[in-house]
Amino acid sequence: MSDYNLIDEPWISVVVDYKGTTKLVGLKEFFEHAHEYIALAGDMPTQDFAVMRFLLAILHTVFSRYDAHGEPYEMIELNDRMQQIEKVDLEDEEDYEDALMETWKDLWNAKKFPEIVVKYLDAWHDRFYLFDDKYPFYQVTKEEIDTSKISKASPSKILGKNINRLISESGNKIALFSPKYDANNNKGLLTYDELTRWLITFQSYTGLSDKVIFGNEKYKASKGWLFDLGGVYLSSDNLYQTLILNLRLINRSNVNYNYSVQKPCWENAPSKLVEKAIRSSCIDNIAELYTTWSRAIYFNKFNMDDVFQMEIVKLPDIKHEDMFLEPMTLWKYNNVGDNKGKFTPRKHQLNKSLWRSFGLMTKFEEVGEVNAKIPKRKPGIIEWLNDIDESIKNQHIKINAISMEDDGNATSWVPINEVEDKLDIGEFIVNDLQKNGWVDRINNIVDRTKDIIEKNYRAFLNDIAKIRGIESGAFTSSSIESMYFKIDKPFRDWLTNINYDDNKDEKEQIWNKELKNLVIRQAKIIIEQASPKDFTGIIENDSVKNIVTAYNNLMSNINKKL
The missing domain is CATH 1.10.132.100 (Topoisomerase I; Chain A, domain 4)
Known part of the structure; x- marks a missing residue:
């Protein structure tokens, strides 16, 4: 049985005016009216960051296959489900990059999304049901977590008050300043829209307190890809512009990523996603990275009047070293340790203002460069801002920072706080890269x-x-x-x-x-x-x-x- 389709049902919270009025919209309404909204308005900034990346995964998928006018690129072959089935021919690579850049410019100037986005969603309508026997959204079926496939007799159990990061209450410790009162199991209750947003967030920020894995051979489990990031993204005073600013269609750090087939999680069966996660820690396309899972999640029933509960099994971690497909993080260069000579994501530090990391955001220094004792690598999204300089002249932007703080316990990594900051500057500052420039x-x-x-x-x-x-x-x-x-x-x-x-x-x-x-x-x-x-x-x-x-x-x- 299929129920609660995210394309049609309202679950994305958006700000619609400068009085702070919010509204819930489904994916179809969102992409038809994104230019009318100011910002996302979920339960917390880390949730908005996770949801934004999910929305960007849709856009990366669509505009890797279609231009801003809804026409498929000449060098791409599509099947009847609007799916890219072949890589770009080698002789057409430069043409494809040029076409992607032209698409971005057209989208920026259009100031609203074209119909092709909703057409794509309609074509994949059956993959966006929150409850479904074959393709439950961001979840697996019961068969995927069968006792024969996991390390214990049953998966770990997670309650509504665990998945809701405003509470994050375990069975051992009570959250004293919870936004929900405790009577009548209220802390464990979730609405449909809350469940959807927290499901996406939980896959991104998980921790390691649960114990069940696939098989009996230990592997390094994921605590959520976003948990390790010092998140960096761009924003404007218009949600459409914010999404387009972060739609990095060209990757200058590794051009091979530009020709990878986009593989968002909903275009694969749950069984294939679990198999891929166990088989390989490498990801080569941004739609897959933005929708990657940290857990195989299963829940077979939901009632807003009952305490929510789901079953989870750990999935392996993603390769972190030199993972320059990821555009939205600060990077640190490791001089010692297992990652010596490589870059890994660097989290933001609590009570340390973003401007104090200005060099990490804006400088690119290779090993051996003058004064580059510790090489620097700026976030890919800032590189992208440099690339689109000519198209957004004199645009006032915000550089936003977002991280989830953990408890410091390597055996659990429980999320305990979030770090949020922003810099409000003119784009010309970040793009003035000449010697003695800004x-x-x-x-x-x-x-x-x-x-x-x-x-x-x-x-x-x-x-x-x-x-x-x-x-x-x-x-x-x-x-x-x-x-x-x-x-x-x-x-x-x-x-x-x-x-x-x-x-x-x-x-x-x-x-x-x-x-x-x-x-x-x-x-x-x-x-x-x-x-x-x-x-x-x-x-x-x-x-x-x-x-x-x-x-x-x-x-x-x-x-x-x-």
């Missing part, structure tokens, strides 16, 4: 800002701790974070107010002056709270060190650098 200039400013705080202001704080005869650790760390908090908004305002024709030297001096004033202000607060002991000081190397000499040293170092 990217170089802002990177230097960020590095200098961090240098003054991490070295000079820290040295001042350590001197104060030494004078007071206290441990520097907690005192210095908390004061450093307080300093970053004080400069965070001023720096964001300075960055947001950069205009295309601003004089770079003058703009830099404005920030230098602001930074100096902010640091001095914080140092003076400490001096105003000083005790007589701070002024008496201590003898060090035959000279007096007190709060005044420490402050003078700070001022001298700041003046030298600014």
